Amino acid sequence: MKEADREVAAVAAGQYGAFSREQAEAAGLSEESMTRRVVTGRWEALHPAVYRLVGTPETRQQRLLAATLWAGPKSAISHTTGASLLQLQSAWPDEVHLTVPPTASGRADGLVVHRVELERGDVVEVDGIRCTNATRTILDCAGLFSDEPLEAAFEQARRLGLTSPTALARRAEQLCGKGRPGSARVRRLLTAQAPGERPLESRLEVGWLVSCARAGSRLRRVSTRSAAIGSTLRGLRCSSRANAMASSITGRGWRGSAIGRGSPRSKLRAGELCT
Numbered sequence: 282m283k284e285a286d287r288e289v290a291a292v293a294a295g296q297y298g299a300f301s302r303e304q305a306e307a308a309g310l311s312e313e314s315m316t317r318r319v320v321t322g323r324w325e326a327l328h329p330a331v332y333r334l335v336g337t338p339e340t341r342q343q344r345l346l347a348a349t350l351w352a353g354p355k356s357a358i359s360h361t362t363g364a365s366l367l368q369l370q371s372a373w374p375d376e377v378h379l380t381v382p383p384t385a386s387g388r389a390d391g392l393v394v395h396r397v398e399l400e401r402g403d404v405v406e407v408d409g410i411r412c413t414n415a416t417r418t419i420l421d422c423a424g425l426f427s428d429e430p431l432e433a434a435f436e437q438a439r440r441l442g443l444t445s446p447t448a449l450a451r452r453a454e455q456l457c458g459k460g461r462p463g464s465a466r467v468r469r470l471l472t473a474q475a476p477g478e479r480p481l482e483s484r485l486e487v488g489w490l491v492s493c494a495r496a497g498s499r500l501r502r503v504s505t506r507s508a509a510i511g512s513t514l515r516g517l518r519c520s521s522r523a524n525a526m527a528s529s530i531t532g533r534g535w536r537g538s539a540i541g542r543g544s545p546r547s548k549l550r551a552g553e554l555c556t
Contacts, residue, residue, distance in 0.1 A: 328347060362376075369437045381396055382398060418434075449471065
């Protein structure tokens with residue numbers, strides 16, 4: 282193996298098997314040498330000017346890092362892909378979303394490119410991959426998610442200690458406005474927050490509250506000793522509409538986790554229900 286190949290292999294080893302043409306050139310390989318390695322099957326082209334060493338595992342991390350190598354050092358995985366990388370949602374989108382500077386050009390298969398200027402504080406590294414932070418990711422996803430998955434992602438970010446209502450409100454004030462997709466959804470999410478309340482513990486809690494909001498329901502106190510939600514939703518006094526929602530939930534055999542007392546927003550936690 283030539284010294285240049287060893288250098289490329291060393292770079293690729295720290296990047297999930299991926300590397301850029303610029304990195305190969307820095308190792309001493311010419312354009313002709315690179316083309317020959319692709320033609321002979323030693324390298325595989327992932328994007329224009331981005332390759333993988335054949336034989337290295339084809340992983341999701343490799344795919345994401347290759348996208349940022351193609352887009353350049355100021356790019357970052359973002360939007361729904363960022364939400365998955367940050368573990369704010371379990372599902373992964375089919376395409377890779379990434380944000381690049383407005384002046385960047387070009388397209389690549391399998392990539393959804395968002396041309397927006399990111400501030401330094403908007404970007405973190407996850408497993409060595411540049412990614413928008415949780416606060417920025419939530420705001421970017423607001424135009425792609427409906428209310429329930431957006432709030433679920435936000436609550437997960439809070440549970441992980443990656444953002445807070447204050448941080449989201451501060452960045453939303455700077456970014457959200459007329460014409461930005463999802464701005465109204467972010468406002469609804471922030472309006473629902475209460476100072477000092479803990480994050481919701483499950484997707485079902487989020488779904489229940491969003492359903493109540495959609496139904497235009499009012500919330501009232503129901504006396505109860507236990508705020509646990511079980512398969513029969515004991516301790517909750519329902520209207521006919523809420524009863525129908527409860528039947529739908531319990532009919533699927535769901536069993537909730539214990540929920541503590543006390544937040545104006547999460548009435549489920551305090552033994553309150555939509556009526």
